[in-house]
Amino acid sequence: MIVQHYKDMLGAKSVIREISEWSAARGREIGYENVFDYSLGNPSVPCPPQFTAACRDLLDNTDPVALHGYTPTLTLPEVRAAVAESLDRRFGMDYTAAHIFMTTGAAGALAHALRCVGAPGQNVVTFAPFFPEYKPYVEGAGLTLRVAPPRVEDFQIDFAALDALLDENTAAVLINSPNNPSGVAYSAATLTRLANVLTAASRRYGHHIFLISDEPYREIAFGGVEIPYPARFYADTLTCYSFSKSLSVPGERIGYVAANPHCEGADLIVPMCGQISRGTGHNCPSGLFQLAVARCLDLTSDLSVYETNMELLYAELKRLGFTVNKPDGTFYIFPKALEADANAFCRKAMQYDLALVPGDSFGCPGYFRMAYCIGTEKVRRSFPALEKFVQEQYGRG
Template structure:
């Protein structure tokens, strides 16, 4: 007998993946250079030279048996120590190696963090618009995802909405800043208010309500803004990070969980992650990649292309009359569609070889996402198709 739950999931295939597959198929017909694929958030800039050089050196000079062997259950101590020192020096939170656990990207980090602080039957609260995979992540841990409706005027947190959902069964609040899909970064004021809210709720309900901070876009912030670290605002925070965006390494599947040293049972979080790995079959990311990223914590890919693309797209959308917030980071922008049904809007865009993602799956109907991690020249060439689409279908 097979598991019906996963059979049922086959009917819920990601719209993002469907659009990406459509773009690829369409590209075989007309040339992919003529398909303006804003569907998938796949980094478009190469990893930094230092990462490549580090990989080559490790492969050429290290004992192969050691280099390609299993890492310790709690992941490589020297790597954990390097990550802790980097976070400590940047954000002033006194992490040590004992507070870091290396994972298979941010998804692996979230899988561990959710299981560290929640038990089956509890709920996790997040804020629309939110990354659509949060639902299977949370439900995979036998918990329920509750969604606070979007505050569309600025996509910061609606605290009245949050307080309405917090209850005795709330295990954690899950945030993503800078945010996929909106591109908005939570302000220091928002983070301070969130910390106060969670402190009050924890006291009210008699248990620690954790903050799980999903931060794969932490390094992609615009306008010279300071990078925020929510753990610096709230003690009971588990930070989930990925090097997929900062180092352009999505295929290497490497990230970490960082437990704020001041959180409840901080000394147990990493050992618990080791046991969670046993139960989920995670069993540590590749030793080679752990060692390589540990030497590249002070560099990023050339992330400036994303800000350049954002400025171009934002200006064009405003010129065409879209309602849109200017992103503070990531490589996403989230305009309001020109009709109430964003899915219909995005279907019409396909006739102009534009792949746009409707906001329904992000908990925000009526909006659509553009992932502008593509070549800048292609961004500029897409504007002719966008203008024709808007003119022909909406008279603008």
Template sequence: MIAQHYKDMLGAKSVIREISEWSTARGKEIGYENVFDYSLGNPSVPCPPQFTEACLDLLEHTDPVALHGYTPTLTLPEVRAQVAESLNRRFGMDYTAGHIFMTSGAAGALAHAIRCVGVSGQNIVTFAPFFPEYKPYVEGAGLTLRVAPPRVEDFQINFDALDGLVDENTAAVLINSPNNPSGVAYSAETLTRLADYLTATGKKYGHHIFLISDEPYREIAFGGVEVPYPAKFYADTLTCYSFSKSLSVPGERIGYVAVNPHAEDADYIVPMCGQISRGTGHNCPSGLFQWAVGRCIDLTSDLQVYETNMNLIYDELKKLGFTVSKPDGTFYIFPKALEEDANAFCRKAMAYDLALVPGDTFGCPGYFRMAYCIGTEKVRRSFAALEKFVHEVYGVEV
């Protein structure tokens, strides 16, 4: 008999995916180059050539039995050491290889981090706007996701809402900075206040509350600014990373969990990840790609296009009178819609071949997401459509 609760999930389609499918279908009618598809967060730039070269070199010059053999349960020690060294150098941390566990992307990292610090029946608190996959990630581990409402003026943390959500059953707080969908990075001030809150609240309830920091967009930071590293602010932090966006290799499923060495029981957490892996069928990411990211540890794709696109779109949106926070990074921007119902706003935009995603799916109604991981030429061309849309539908003077 098949498992009814998974069968029941089949009806609910992802809004993002639906809009993306509409874009593809519309592209077949008018040519995809004429659809201004801001729906999907798929990297649009190639991986750095050094990544391809590393893969080729490994395939050509390594004994295939060793190269493709099982990696250790806790993943490759050499690569874990490379990750630790890079994080230490960049962020002034003191990780060792023993604090790093290589995973199948950020999804794998989050699946392990959640199970390390939470048990069935507990809850995890996150902040709107938030990546909608957090819900299945948290619920898949038997916990409940609680969502704090957004602080729309700047998309920093809404601390006023926290006290009503964190309780004695809170295992962790889950953050994503720079944020999908807002593009905003949490400031040092926000992270300091969050650390103080978690320390005080953990004391109140008699147990450490962990911080799970999801950072796939860490390397896509604008204005030459490095975004604050959350683990630097709070000892009980598990940092979840993916190379998907920084190296443009999302399909190869490679990332890691980094355990702050000053966290509670820090030395047990990576070995626990090895145990968790057995029960979920994770059992290590690809060996080739573990080696390859180790060789490219401080490299990124040429990410400049995202900043170019962001500046163009931000200026255009401001010109048209949109309320919008300027992104600190990622390839997303999250303006306020021109009517209260962002679903209606995005539906109407389709008539102008604009694919925008309503904020409801990120827990933030009234806003919409544009994923600008597309060519700059298309971004420029999209402005005529955007202007026509807001002028004809909302009477905006352009």
């Protein structure tokens, strides 16, 4: 008998993927260059040449039996040590290899982190707007996702809402900074207050409430601003990272969990991840790509195009009368729709070959996401379509 739970999920497919599929189909009709596809967060710049060179060197000069064999259960020790050294140097931490576990991207990192600190039946709190896949990630670990409503004026944390959601059954708080979809990063003041709230709640409820920090966009920061590193603010932090965006290698599926050396059970987290991997199928990430990213830890792709696109798009949205927060990073912007129903707004946009994603699935109705990881020339070419859309449908512009 097939499992009803997953059969039911077929009726709740990702709206992001559905709109991306519409864009592809529309592109086959009129040419994809004529579809202004702001749907999918797929990096649009090539990986750095050093990454390609590292892969080529490893393939040419490493024993193929060793290179393509299973990696250790706890992943490659030399790679874990290199990641720890990089984090310590960049963020003033004191990780060692014993605190790093390599994973199949940020999704794999979250799968491990959630199971390390949450038992089935407990809850995890996150903040809208949030990445929609958090719900299946959390529920897949047997946990319940609780969502604090958005503080739309600045997309920082609504602490009154957080207090109402924390209870004796809370295992962790899950954050994403810089945030998908808003592009906003939590300030040092926000993270300091969050640490104080979690410390007090942990004392009140008699167990450690962990912070799970999802950071795939950490390196995409604008205006020379340094994104605060959450693990510096709160000891009980598990950092989940992916190289997908920083190195433009999402298909390689490589990331890590970093356990703050001062968290509860710091010496147990990585061995526990090794056991968790046995039951989740996230075990033994590619040895080739573990070794390749270890050679590129201080590198990124040329991410400047995202800031260029953001500045252009932000200025155009403001000119057309949209309410929108200026992103601190990522390659997303999250304006308020010009009507209460963002789904209707985005459907109307399709008539102008604009692919926009409504904010409902992000926990923020009335807003929409634009993923501007596309060529700058195409961003500029989308402006007449965007202007025509808001003029004809809403009398703006």
